[in-house]
Amino acid sequence: MIRKYLALLRRSIGLTLEYRAGVLIWMLVNIMPLVMLAVWYSLSEDGPIGGYSQNDFVSYYLLMTWVRQMTNAWVIWELEYEIRHGDLSVKLLHPLNPIHEYIAAHLADKVFRFVVMLPLVLLAWWLFPTIHYEATPITLTLMTVAMIAAWLIRFLVQYCFGILAFWISASITLNEIWFAASMLLGGIVAPIDLFPVPIQAVANYLPFRFMLSFPVEVVLGRLSSTEIGIGFAIMLFWVVFFVVLYRWLWAKGVRQFSAFGA
Amino acid sequence: MPHILVDHLRKYYQVHQKEPGLAGSLKSFIRRKYHDVKAVDDISFSIEPGEIVGFLGPNGAGKTTTLKVLSGLLYPTAGVARVLGFTPSERRAAFLRQITLVMGQKQQLNWDLPAMETFIVNAAIYEIPDDQFKQTLADLAELLELGPLLKKQVRKLSLGERMKCELAAALLHRPKVLFLDEPTIGLDVTMQTKIRQFVAEYNERYGATIILTSHYMADVTALCKRVIVIDHGKLLYDGDLHALAEKIAPHKLIRVEFSQALNGQRLEDYGEVVKRRGQRAELLVPRDATSDVAARMLAQLPIADVTIEEPPIEEVITRVFEQAAQVRAERGEGEEEAEDE
Numbered sequence: 001m002i003r004k005y006l007a008l009l010r011r012s013i014g015l016t017l018e019y020r021a022g023v024l025i026w027m028l029v030n031i032m033p034l035v036m037l038a039v040w041y042s043l044s045e046d047g048p049i050g051g052y053s054q055n056d057f058v059s060y061y062l063l064m065t066w067v068r069q070m071t072n073a074w075v076i077w078e079l080e081y082e083i084r085h086g087d088l089s090v091k092l093l094h095p096l097n098p099i100h101e102y103i104a105a106h107l108a109d110k111v112f113r114f115v116v117m118l119p120l121v122l123l124a125w126w127l128f129p130t131i132h133y134e135a136t137p138i139t140l141t142l143m144t145v146a147m148i149a150a151w152l153i154r155f156l157v158q159y160c161f162g163i164l165a166f167w168i169s170a171s172i173t174l175n176e177i178w179f180a181a182s183m184l185l186g187g188i189v190a191p192i193d194l195f196p197v198p199i200q201a202v203a204n205y206l207p208f209r210f211m212l213s214f215p216v217e218v219v220l221g222r223l224s225s226t227e228i229g230i231g232f233a234i235m236l237f238w239v240v241f242f243v244v245l246y247r248w249l250w251a252k253g254v255r256q257f258s259a260f261g262a
Numbered sequence: 263m264p265h266i267l268v269d270h271l272r273k274y275y276q277v278h279q280k281e282p283g284l285a286g287s288l289k290s291f292i293r294r295k296y297h298d299v300k301a302v303d304d305i306s307f308s309i310e311p312g313e314i315v316g317f318l319g320p321n322g323a324g325k326t327t328t329l330k331v332l333s334g335l336l337y338p339t340a341g342v343a344r345v346l347g348f349t350p351s352e353r354r355a356a357f358l359r360q361i362t363l364v365m366g367q368k369q370q371l372n373w374d375l376p377a378m379e380t381f382i383v384n385a386a387i388y389e390i391p392d393d394q395f396k397q398t399l400a401d402l403a404e405l406l407e408l409g410p411l412l413k414k415q416v417r418k419l420s421l422g423e424r425m426k427c428e429l430a431a432a433l434l435h436r437p438k439v440l441f442l443d444e445p446t447i448g449l450d451v452t453m454q455t456k457i458r459q460f461v462a463e464y465n466e467r468y469g470a471t472i473i474l475t476s477h478y479m480a481d482v483t484a485l486c487k488r489v490i491v492i493d494h495g496k497l498l499y500d501g502d503l504h505a506l507a508e509k510i511a512p513h514k515l516i517r518v519e520f521s522q523a524l525n526g527q528r529l530e531d532y533g534e535v536v537k538r539r540g541q542r543a544e545l546l547v548p549r550d551a552t553s554d555v556a557a558r559m560l561a562q563l564p565i566a567d568v569t570i571e572e573p574p575i576e577e578v579i580t581r582v583f584e585q586a587a588q589v590r591a592e593r594g595e596g597e598e599e600a601e602d603e
Contacts, residue, residue: 007386090370095355255337
């Protein structure tokens with residue numbers, strides 16, 4: 001399996017470098033958290049909002065930008081296209097589950113983004129000396145684990161929506177609705193603890209939080225260690241849930257495949 | 263044990279119908295009409311190890327669908343398909359490692375990378391040991407004359423060059439069973455010949471079992487002793503290519519050359535004249551009467567040369583499909599798709 005991943009990764013990195021300009025443009029477009037930062041920054045000029053000072057908003061949204069870039073997934077666009085056009089045939093003929101080829105492509109993209117983002121992160125640190133994180137080896141490790149899990153959830157959710165293309169042509173639209181919900185409830189529009197308490201109570205358990213907000217929360221220093229522990233438990237539940245859902249949908253969907261266009 | 267076994271195989275597609283235009287779209291939005299297309303409709307055959315079988319049929323006959331079922335891309339609606347003892351639709355790794363499907367219309371090579379990159383990935387995915395990979399690659403490079411092509415970006419290759427690389431990518435793992443769907447489509451005659459020679463060579467070298475579909479009869483006559491003819495999802499013929507001509511074509515072709523112009527004799531008295539130019543003529547004569555007619559012609563006409571031949575295989579095949587269409591028309595089952603909503 002390692003040999004397969006190394007080979008796939010090699011090819012994917014080759015492709016990412018081939019399309020580097022495109023990837024950079026996608027990265028630039030992905031600045032919603034910075035837009036929201038500008039909004040909250042000016043709103044909190046006269047004093048903290050819900051316990052967030054201007055400085056807190058900067059800390060929150062800069063880290064959110066990083067997390068969002070590093071946990072990004074786009075697999076639905078490829079999977080949906082390949083199912084509808086029959087291009088999936090090529091991958092289905094390989095003695096390897098197609099999901100691994102998509103995972104490798106995402107990994108390559110993460111390597112590229114990491115290299116591009118790192119200087120920007122250091123620059124941000126230098127530009128905003130007042131930003132503050134609970135950055136201990138433990139919290140940083142927890143954040144990394146949470147980011148990997150967040151990426152897994154985002155990837156699997158898209159994969160599940162993509163599989164729906166075996167039956168319906170509206171899978172992209174459904175994914176867009178999900179995306180809008182994740183903007184709202186995943187901590188992009190506002191940190192989740194700024195929402196009214198009843199909404200918070202629900203949002204804390206929904207998958208959206210664990211796709212974006214949770215890895216940030218872990219190093220922000222606003223959660224108790226019990227809350228972090230509970231968070232990881234819920235996160236694990238969602239990872240398992242979407243793995244099981246993916247496997248079930250995939251087994252059904254492949255039976256439905258018509259391998260058009262050849 | 264046969265390598266490929268197909269028993270009462272059926273594959274139906276549900277297709278929804280839509281009338282053209284906006285009104286049609288609205289109608290189809292409110293009330294979708296579905297009908298079954300019987301792409302493969304009760305087909306049985308078996309193929310022994312090392313055979314090369316030609317799969318013939320007009321567009322939409324069900325050839326590609328059958329190949330897709332056999333390579334595990336499609337689930338059959340009913341019936342049995344077995345390849346190398348596996349059920350293809352289970353798509354087990356051990357099965358996929360021993361087969362390949364080459365589609366002239368679909369490519370696995372990545373457009374933006376050199377073919378070699380895909381080869382390396384395939385070597386890993388198919389778990390090909392390093393030394394075997396090197397050996398097979400060297401063999402394929404020699405047979406297909408790949409040398410300088412491997413390091414060029416695929417989008418910069420010509421159609422023929424790309425097809426050669428596609429074949430190599432599909433055969434690196436030395437599959438035992440090959441499904442070749444229109445491997446020569448769009449290629450010029452020289453390249454077609456090369457691909458053909460290559461397929462024969464691969465079959466010989468590795469003892470592989472091969473099913474080939476092609477619109478070029480030359481591919482089939484050069485490679486396949488046995489043909490399977492299907493149309494409208496049904497099997498029309500399975501057997502020796504030359505026996506097909508005897509069975510289907512009730513005529514033979516007599517080609518004559520006269521030593522001098524005919525002196526009032528009517529050629530029409532001997533058979534159906536299909537071609538006449540100057541001193542040469544071609545006549546279709548009922549198969550049983552061939553020798554009698556030829557003898558009479560030799561006795562009564564000023565003949566310089568005469569040959570008796572099977573009619574061209576293209577015409578035989580066309581006749582098979584015409585007869586099948588006629589039978590369907592007589593039974594009144596032209597459009598047999600059941601409609602439901």
